[in-house]
Amino acid sequence: MSILHQQRAFYGLLTLAILTSVGYGLVSHGAEGMAFGFFSSFTIAGSLMCIWERSVVRSAFSLMATFMGVAGLFLLLGSDFLAMAQILIYVGGILALILFGVMLTPPDLGERSLPRIGGTLVLVLGGASLVWKHVMDATESLAVLPVEELTPMTSQDQSVGLAFLHPEQYVVAFELAAFLLTVALVAAVYIARRRTADFEPEEAA
Amino acid sequence: MIQEQADAVLGHPVHPDSNVFVRILEWLPLPEMIPGWVVTFGGVMLGMSIFLAVMSVLVMFCVWMERKVSGHIQCRTGPMYAGGWHGWAQSLADGVKLLLKEDMIPKDADRTLFWIAPAIVLGSIFGAMVAFPLSYDWWFGRMDLGVFAILALSSTTTIGVVMAGWASASKWSLYGAMREAAQVVAYEIPLGLSLLAPLFVLGTFSLTEASAMQSGWFGMKWAIFTNPFLIPAFLIYVVAALAETKRAPFDLPEAESELVAGFMTEYSGIRWSFFFFEEYAAMLLMSVLGAFFWFGGFESPLTGALRASGMEDTSLVFSLVCFGTVLFKGFVGIFLMMWLRWTLPRVRIDQVMTMGYKYLTPLALFCVLGAASWEALQHLIFS
Numbered sequence: 001m002s003i004l005h006q007q008r009a010f011y012g013l014l015t016l017a018i019l020t021s022v023g024y025g026l027v028s029h030g031a032e033g034m035a036f037g038f039f040s041s042f043t044i045a046g047s048l049m050c051i052w053e054r055s056v057v058r059s060a061f062s063l064m065a066t067f068m069g070v071a072g073l074f075l076l077l078g079s080d081f082l083a084m085a086q087i088l089i090y091v092g093g094i095l096a097l098i099l100f101g102v103m104l105t106p107p108d109l110g111e112r113s114l115p116r117i118g119g120t121l122v123l124v125l126g127g128a129s130l131v132w133k134h135v136m137d138a139t140e141s142l143a144v145l146p147v148e149e150l151t152p153m154t155s156q157d158q159s160v161g162l163a164f165l166h167p168e169q170y171v172v173a174f175e176l177a178a179f180l181l182t183v184a185l186v187a188a189v190y191i192a193r194r195r196t197a198d199f200e201p202e203e204a205a
Numbered sequence: 206m207i208q209e210q211a212d213a214v215l216g217h218p219v220h221p222d223s224n225v226f227v228r229i230l231e232w233l234p235l236p237e238m239i240p241g242w243v244v245t246f247g248g249v250m251l252g253m254s255i256f257l258a259v260m261s262v263l264v265m266f267c268v269w270m271e272r273k274v275s276g277h278i279q280c281r282t283g284p285m286y287a288g289g290w291h292g293w294a295q296s297l298a299d300g301v302k303l304l305l306k307e308d309m310i311p312k313d314a315d316r317t318l319f320w321i322a323p324a325i326v327l328g329s330i331f332g333a334m335v336a337f338p339l340s341y342d343w344w345f346g347r348m349d350l351g352v353f354a355i356l357a358l359s360s361t362t363t364i365g366v367v368m369a370g371w372a373s374a375s376k377w378s379l380y381g382a383m384r385e386a387a388q389v390v391a392y393e394i395p396l397g398l399s400l401l402a403p404l405f406v407l408g409t410f411s412l413t414e415a416s417a418m419q420s421g422w423f424g425m426k427w428a429i430f431t432n433p434f435l436i437p438a439f440l441i442y443v444v445a446a447l448a449e450t451k452r453a454p455f456d457l458p459e460a461e462s463e464l465v466a467g468f469m470t471e472y473s474g475i476r477w478s479f480f481f482f483e484e485y486a487a488m489l490l491m492s493v494l495g496a497f498f499w500f501g502g503f504e505s506p507l508t509g510a511l512r513a514s515g516m517e518d519t520s521l522v523f524s525l526v527c528f529g530t531v532l533f534k535g536f537v538g539i540f541l542m543m544w545l546r547w548t549l550p551r552v553r554i555d556q557v558m559t560m561g562y563k564y565l566t567p568l569a570l571f572c573v574l575g576a577a578s579w580e581a582l583q584h585l586i587f588s
Contacts, residue, residue: 088360092361
């Protein structure tokens with residue numbers, strides 16, 4: 001099979017899987033199930049594409065599907081704050097950083113060293129068995145997921161703010177993390193700054 | 206506490222529990238046999254189509270306005286013939302032309318990414334638009350974290366622009382995309398920090414609550430009048446918003462005198478116009494966000510007068526007045542951005558970076574600190 005045919009077969013299967021999960025979710029749980037099927041299969045499809053794609057840049061772009069899918073799952077669970085933090089940090093920050101790094105490396109359109117079909121199969125089977133085991137355990141212990149009883153939390157900004165700043169909750173961890181990040185930022189600037197020694201060869205020449 | 210305060214100002218909870226389109230669907234006489242998911246799906250589809258249509262008209266108006274404003278700033282008249290009165294149909298004609306133009310994809314381009322990139326750019330800005338309430342009573346998505354959602358989703362545009370630049374397989378496009386990525390990452394920090402200052406004063410992330418908090422003084426208790434540190438914070442916000450929306454003097458990603466058209470060089474026809482659609486939508490987004498957090502949102506002497514005459518906040522007339530007020534404030538902001546664009550020359554990329562990291566970020570931090578201490582001082586003195 002040529003590379004083009006492999007690619008087509010892969011994307012065809014991926015589309016089929018997404019449609020199947022959306023359809024199954026729709027039949028079993030209505031609109032919410034449809035959304036869950038869409039977001040979860042989107043997440044998995046993005047990560048599979050990240051492994052499968054030959055070009056590094058396309059791999060990096062496919063991560064966006066994964067991050068957005070996870071954000072969608074958070075939204076479905078009624079956690080707006082986590083969903084938006086996921087998008088802001090992972091898509092707006094980390095993905096932009098990865099892209100920056102990847103686009104500055106020389107283009108490498110050759111085959112990845114990872115044997116793609118075998119590697120993908122192993123990863124898919126391993127992941128599926130893990131997920132299957134966890135789902136089985138969860139359904140055994142919970143009997144049935146009480147979707148109707150989950151009420152969306154009201155005013156998440158206040159609960160998140162209280163959790164971070166209330167003296168009886170996570171204020172120490174929050175401040176420590178902030179301090180650590182500040183130190184890291186200052187250190188990064190210190191490492192990256194131009195020293196006067198850097199200019200000397202230019203002046204001599 | 207702040208939510209209770211906002212509720213007390215309005216006399217009812219700020220978020221009545223139904224969305225605009227759900228209400229429309231409830232009002233329609235639907236037969237019982239239609240399953241629930243069809244109604245939900247139909248509501249979403251209906252909402253998106255109405256939203257797209259309204260946004261298209263607003264963007265077309267913005268394009269026409271930009272051409273008129275730039276014309277008058279340069280002592281020209283701008284478009285005058287299409288449609289008769291001051292060339293009002295010029296954008297419509299341009300839209301038809303762009304729809305009919307050939308959509309070319311370069312031979313070496315990465316076709317899939319080239320095809321997806323405009324969709325991501327447009328989709329992210331529409332996603333951010335969902336967080337905007339239309340009035341105290343009308344809204345699309347229930348967002349307690351409106352500002353956070355808007356900042357998060359509008360930062361996704363960068364990925365689309367980088368994708369467009371990379372997929373075009375052209376050095377001009379790639380340069381434009383790299384500049385965009387560097388610029389947006391640099392200016393997201395001062396943008397977020399300058400927004401933090403009014404957030405401290407108003408004490409809420411929600412746009413509806415922010416507007417309700419500014420409803421005192423006959424609708425003129427705007428945040429910018431209550432705290433002197435919000436004035437420099439607003440100036441920083443304007444600069445950072447210009448850089449985020451890639452508007453001149455920060456239009457480095459598409460600098461036509463250096464990079465042909467930047468990341469849009471290889472695009473043509475309707476796909477090219479998607480990028481412009483995004484630019485104008487982002488301008489509206491940023492101006493309306495500024496209006497909500499500095500200039501009262503829905504509140505103006507008009508709403509104050511209506512409220513004094515005993516009108517309910519949930520009535521149709523009041524909602525229309527609210528929507529009109531916020532749209533008017535948004536267009537004042539857009540006019541400001543156009544004015545700056547046609548007055549100032551473009552800055553260099555190193556100047557852009559220096560300003561973002563070395564000046565605006567520390568200044569924004571200072572504004573946040575100042576606004577917070579001013580609030581604390583007021584609290585100490587008056588209570």
